[in-house]
Amino acid sequence: MSPDTVRAAASEDSIAEDRGYRDSLTKIEPYGIEHIPDVERHGRPRSQFFLWFAAGMNFPIVVLGFSAAYFGLPFWAAVLAIVLAGVTSSAGMGYLSAMGVRLGVPQQMQGRGPLGFIGNLFPVAYVNVFAGIGWAAVTVILGGKAIALLTGIPFWISSLVLMGIQLGVAVIGYNLIHFLQRILSYVLVVGFVFITAVSAANGHIVNEVNTAAKGFDGVGGWIVFFGWFFSFIVAWMPFASDYSRYLPNTPGNRRGAGWATMLGNAVTMIWMGVLGTILGSTATASDSIGALKEIMGPWAPIGLCIVALSSFTQNFLNVYGGAISIQTMGIPVKRHVGVIFICVISYVVALWGQGGFNEGFTAFLNLTAYCIAPYVAVLVCDYLFGGRRSERGLRELFDKKRTFEWGFVAWAVGVIASSPFWMSSIYTGPIAKAFPQIGDLSYYVGALVAAIVYFATYRLKRLSGHDMLDRSAAARQF
Secondary structure: OOHHHHHHHOOOOOEOOOOOOOOOOOOOOOOOOOEOOHHHOOOOOHHHHHHHHHHHOOHHHHHHHHOOOOOOOOHHHHHHHHHHHHHHHHHHHHHHHHHHHHHOOOHHHHOHHHHOHHHHHHHHHHHHHHHHHHHHHHHHHHHHHHHHHHHOOOHHHHHHHHHHHHHHHHHHOHHHHHHHHHHHHHHHHHHHHHHHHHHHHHOOOOOOOOOOOOOOOOHHHHHHHHHHHHHHHHOOHHHHHHHOOOOOOOHHHHHHHHHHHHHHHHHHHHHHHHHHHHHHHHOOOOOHHHHHHHHHHHHHHHHHHHHHHHHHHHHHHHHHHHHHHHHHOOOOOOHHHHHHHHHHHHHHHHHHHOOOHHHHHHHHHHHHHHHHHHHHHHHHHHHHHOOOOOHHHHHHHHOOOOOOOHHHHHHHHHHHHHHHHOEOOOOEOHHHHHOHHHOOOHHHHHHHHHHHHHHHHOOOOOOOOOOOOOOOOHHHOO
């Protein structure tokens, strides 16, 4: 599509000029939320596998698997939940990654289409605060604690070192992140194979239901456990396109990016989740880091080093995505300034939240997914049926005069309809409280209701007053 055509119709820099970024590893990425011009499109779909594989080779997923013992789940039931959640949620990530190749803009910018500029601020502000800052803080807590246990260095120093390195990489941006994720994939595979081998040798699995477990709730416990793994990937969904938007827009690249993203997420989700289940059924420690140190025995220093190293692979993405969120909200800052802001706030949150980590982590994970699941449902519906793949549909993403659209109503109704099913230590809805045996159904209810409301409204006169988009097949050939 012609950059001149897009620029003339947009109210902000929808397509930037050629800035010579290409595949440079040292130049600070000059693009933020703009549509990436064809001349800057580069890379191969397999890069998505390494990026998400490295991001998943991380200890927060082990933390989730560790909780199987809390619910009294037998090993086979825990593994079944992990596999099902990993495959289904990763398939969604794959599709969103393919959308990034096609549209060439970050995922949250795509939300401006169906929700409008102001309507999109509500979910994006939430994602920015909880997914950008919150996830960065979560990962720094785990990595910082691992270094503190290993070296005796105070947590505030170890976490500061981690955050400083992550800040430097995220400031440079897209190309360097992809490069380091590929290298760390190879390094962490070796490290986690070693951790898994030692854990398997020193640990044991429990294949009986533990009705005396503190969190035992029959099938409901299994559904909640499944939901935690499912929501882990859901929390990444508002960022999937951010890391595929530079790929050349071809059908092969879209398919390849989708499959590579799905496999990268699913493999690590299943592997790390099962590892956490083994730790939880074997160790006597009450937290996952302590359990790892216990089960690794004399090899604990190596295990803790691997955990500390793995914290980088998620936080490169966390702080980069958080900065994109700030720009999507219309705040006039450059991407690297947003990165600095996210890192500083995340470090403060990590210092504040280092105690009582496990409970806070799962509560935060739930609340994030409750709002993201309906949001993603609206994005996908708009991409498939709303005319977003047309040239005008792309230009609309940069038109701030479209303040609200029906997609905002669909998202808001989806969140509200799911709230009676919420099951969290912060808030439990009336249906979840009355029927705990059905588990947490919030994600699925929210996404389903949002999709239903979208289809009930998407042919109505648009709230912004703008003309309907062309939804014909011919309009999608841009």
